Amino acid sequence: MTWKEKLAEKLPRTLADEIDVYETQLELRKLGKIDEKLFAETRLRRGAYGQRYDNGQRYDGVKTQRLQFPATTLTKGPDTMWDAPGMQRIKIPFGGLTPSQLETLADCAEEYSDSILHVTTRQDFQLHFVHIEDTPSLMRRLAASGITTREACGNSVRNVTACPLAGVCRTEAFDVTPYAKATAFFLLGHPDTQDFGRKFKVAFSGCEHEACGLVNMHDLGALAMTRDGKRGFRLYIGGGLGPVPYQAKVFADFVPEEELLPTAQAVSRVFARLGEKQNRARARIKFLVAKLGVEEFKRLVDEERKILPPDPRWTAFIPEAHGFKETALKSPSSLNGQAKPEGYKAWAETNVYQQLQPGYAVVTISLPIGDLTSSQARHLADFARKYCGENIRTTVEQNLVFRWVAEKDLPELYRELKTIGLGEFGAGTILDVVACPGTDTCKLGIASSRGLARELRKRLADQYFTMDAAVRGLRIKLSGCFNSCGQHHLADIGFYGNSRTLGNRKVPHFQVLLGGKWLDNAGSYGLAIGSVPSRNVPVVVERITKRFVKERRGDESFQDFIARIGKAESRKMLEDLMEVPAYEKDAAFYSDWGDPREFTMGDMGMGECAGEVVSRIDFDLQAAERLCFEAQLKLEAKDLAGADALAYKSMLQAAQGLVKELWYDVPNDSEVIVKEFRARLFEPKLFWDRFAGGKFAQDFFRRHENPPSRYDHDEVHRLIEESQLFIEAAHACADKLREQKAAQLSQVLK
Amino acid sequence: MDLYKIGIKLFVTNPQAVRLRDFIPVFHGWIQQQKIAGHQLIDVHDYSHVHNGPGILLVAHEGNFSMDQEGGRLGLFYYRKRPLEGGFEANLKSVTQTALQACTLLESEPKLDGLKFNTKEILVLTNDRLLAPNDAGARTKLEPVIARTLGKTALAPQSADPRERLAFMVTRS
Known part of the structure; x- marks a missing residue:
């Protein structure tokens, strides 16, 4: 008996046919009868995504290991090993979920994944470490409970999201x-x-x-x-x-x-x-x-x-x-002064929302970094049947909500949530740190957003009750790279992962973004202040929040506070935290949160010279970063022309620094720099991001070839963002050039 | 019955002696040395923030190992993911041996000084609701095989909830 046979009567015909076709494509790929690129897009459109190390290589802290999978040559996409664990994304339109769907998800997480259901920032679920050959059965079981994974990834319409409070x-x-x-x-x-x-x-x-x-x-x-x-x-x-x-x-x-x-x-x-x-x-x-x-x-x-x-x-x-009207399970009721369990008050303050409909409340179930176990999910399904019926939703802050809970049931629901470890308070506060998967499982992750989130949650929870109310209400969001899956631009305090090279070692960093606006439907985006070593991020949060409390004027919002003190002052506040101690002084800076492996290029050893080597290119890139930051200051001062010029100049500076590595005497002539940059770095794909390709260079070329005749705030803002990314890419390119140089040198020495 | 999705959990007798996150560097070390025969060890995952969850997870292609906290009891949980050649009895034997091997390795880790597993009490779990649903039929079918393979003195079926996976607590003499 197979799941296909068992569920034959329960699956809607169209869904059954689609999954059959997918399974056939999977078999054809195994026989080599479908091109790997085509198969990759096919599986992506069914939500079957790649995961970190699926190229068959992993740095183990000492060396880069080749992962020995049974299928040595078969791939499920370019550079993606067939047997490598993958991620299954599961669409939950508007986050709407029933108890029985939650149970199916729990079963699938246990049997095909690692017993963890992860809620994403777009109201989806994700299961990790799934084998591609398990995906058709997984999809059939989901489909039988009314869930499709179709178009959860790929070039398609992704999950349609909506406010989790819609209707109440x-x-x-x-x-x-x-x-x-x-x-x-x-x-x-x-x-x-x-x-x-x-x-x-x-x-x-x-x-x-x-x-x-x-x-x-x-x-x-x-x-x-x-x-x-x-x-x-x-x-x-x-x-x-x-x-x-x-x-x-x-x-x-x-x-x-x-x-x-x-x-x-x-x-x-x-x-x-x-x-x-x-x-x-x-x-x-x-x-x-x-x-x-x-x-x-x-x-x-x-x-x-x-x-x-x-x-x-x-x-x-x-x-x-x-x-359309949702059905409440119970009649409306009020609390009526009944006894409340210990901890209820703090929980109710942050995790209970009084509905439009009198006598009912929405309960937010805080999930740490969006994770819950299969066992918790089954208990939640039971609680839902007892307290709110079919009315569960996921949220973009990686939580779940129970809607239509009769108010008199709140203390009992809280007590039950506590028994399964889900009675944490702090939803929508500074404790509710949002993080994308980052280096834990994402192929694009640069730094450990989840590791950092775990650390921040722990530290902030210890301080929560002594915090100023204004700080409690702030939001922190983390992404493992610049792709923003953690929605860092929308946070009061946002971070995205990057890396810096110090001597011959890489150091995990996070770019700090301040003043993003969550309200007004993502009203405005935070701007980058500077990059700090990952280890210093908790201190960054502490310092910024303390200063906010100390210097806040009346009811001033965090966005207004940051705008008032300005970006130069914000950066100054953090400048000492941007420094990285020498490896010999504090090696912890050279590894990421929750990962003891040294954060470095696997096969790059220490140089012969024991001292720290800062190369010329590092100085050039530092200068480019400074120019980029000054561009932000000009933008803040509404000097659009000045901001545009500086942002462009920062890219030019970084490009010139890179070209100098190959042609030391490159003149200070922008036409020559661009021409040489194109020929020596862009065309040979040295200035080339593995995932973004030549995008960052093309942004530079576009601005060089088409300087603006009139200035628009949004356009200039965008150019500054592009220049920031160009500089990030320049750091990566500089590393490649170093590797190339080291390889050439070792050939000569042979 | 070619059931291979089998899980074995062995409980730590002295959980107070270790911190969960101490297993992170240990498992990374295992990957460096590929310490488990017949397994491609891939990565370590930290679920210490999840209540009674998989704790610290060592992902391998063939099956996962975790210092698991399900049910509030710390133990080494190994569950097979990829097919094995034999029938249920041979597969159970193989999975049990792998779990015991992992426990022995952990007990010998200098960084986990004093860690001990109780090999007299073993949780056997079938992770396949199609081939082994949690019902009387599957229970009756598997119970004697488990008893024969693990040498039980007592074998207690766990939750009767049909949503849960079929599981037995085996107490050996």
Whole structure:
């Protein structure tokens, strides 16, 4: 008996067929009858993602080991070993989940993964260390409980997210749940969404001024509004985080509800037709919108809308949407002064939200770094059946919520949560640190975001009750690299991982970003202040928060505080923490949180000279970083031309430093520097990111070839972000040049 | 029944003597030396922040090892992920041997001075709800094989909840 046979009657036909096709493709790949690239995109579109070390190599702290998998030549994608553990992403549209779905997820986590369910920053679940050959059974079991993994990864419409309070929120225009659901299933597998050059993320919000669905950072965001009593949405287009964050533009002030799906379809068509396909790094819709301008983009979408063949699904869901109402398990009730367990008060303050509907509350179940065990998940399913019925949702802050809990049940629910270790307080506070997987499992991770999050949570929990209330309310978000999966741009205090080389050793660092705005649907993005060694991050948090408390004026927000003291002062506050002690003085700086391996290039040994070697290129890159920072100061002072010039100059400085490594006498002539940089570093792919390819260099070339004739704040802001990333890439390139030099030297010495 | 997704947990007798995160460098050391025969050891994962979870996990291609805290009891939990050649009895024997080998290695680690496992009490778990659901039929079928293989004096089925995996606590003389 197989799961396919066992679940034959329970699987919807279309889902069963899709998974059968996927399983056949998997078999064909094993026989070598499907190209690895094609198979890679096939599995990605079913949510089966690669994971760290799947290229078959791992640095073990002493040397780089070749992992000896049974299938020595078979791959599941370029440079991706067949037998290497992978990650399965599971879409949960608008985060909506039932107890039985939670149980299925728990079973799958136990049998195919490591008994851990991880909630992501886009309301998905992820299971890690999954073997590719287990994925069809896993998908069938999920499908039998109404969950699809289709288009969870790949160049497709990703999970459609929505505010976890939708429908019970005290300030929303109306419940966006049925609209998010209709959009998710309308776009899923739609022929017009199958030819994107890159992923496409959609979100729904019910309120403008809360964080809600974070519509400003999405490819397509829909904010609920009513006009003359009629439901509709303000649509946003072209937002996104990633290496260079873009704030979404208003696409239309009011799109009536019956136009929501056709507009999304027309947007998809324009994106599929005109979006970049070759250069992955500039293929998100944000680049297309920026290139065309939002007015022209809208004109094209409107033209497309006119010629769309009518589809009954555009409006079929609307009557249901108007009648949509979740069922509460119990009658409303109030607490009525009943006895409360120890710890209840602190928990209720942060983890309980009084619903719009009197007598009911939303309970946030804080999950440490988004993780829960299969056993906890089964208990939660039992608790849900007892207290809130079908009304569970995941959140983008990596937690779960129970909605429609009768208020009188709150103390008992809290007591039960505590028995399974999920009664922690602090949801939505500084304790609720968000982190992407980082170096734990992600192929792109540079530094250990989860290791750092674990450490910060521990330290902050010890101090929580003595903290100023203003500090408790801050948010910390961490990403393991510049790709922003931890949404660091939106945090009061955000960090993303990078590395610096000191002598012959690499040191894990985190770039500090201050003043991002979570509220107002991701209202604004924090800007980089400087990079600090990972080991110093807890001190950075302590220092910034202490200063905020000390110098805060009245009810001043953290964003206003940072804006008032300015970036130069913010950086000055942290400057001593940017220093790295010598390895001999404190070796801990040279390894990452929770990982005893030395954070270094595996086969690079210590130099003959015992002293610290700081090369010329390090000085050049340091100068480039300084220029980039000065550009930020100019931007802060609203000197757009000055900021633009300095950002460009910082890239030029870094490029010149690199070229000097190959041609020492390169003149200070920008044309020559760019020409030589292109020929000596870009074209031979020395200045080349493994994942972003030549993107960072192309940003530099674009600015060099097209200096602005007029200055726009957003454009200049973006250039500064690009220059920061260019410098990060220059550090990586400098390492490559060092390796090359060392190899040449060893050849000569032979 | 070609059941190979089998888990074995051996409990630590003196959990107060060790800190969970002390296992992180130990497992990294095992990877450096590829200490477990027949296993491609890959990576270490820290789940110490999760209540009664997998604790510290050593991921291998063939099966995972963890200093597990499920049920609030610290122990070495090994579970097989990739197929084995034999039938259930041979597979159980193989999985048990691997778990015991890992325990012996941990007991000999200087960094975990004094760590001891109780080899008289073993949790046997089937991690496959298709081939071995938690019901009377599977229990009756597997119980004698487990008793024969592990030499029991007492064999107690664990949770009767059909959602849970079929598991037995074996007490040996």
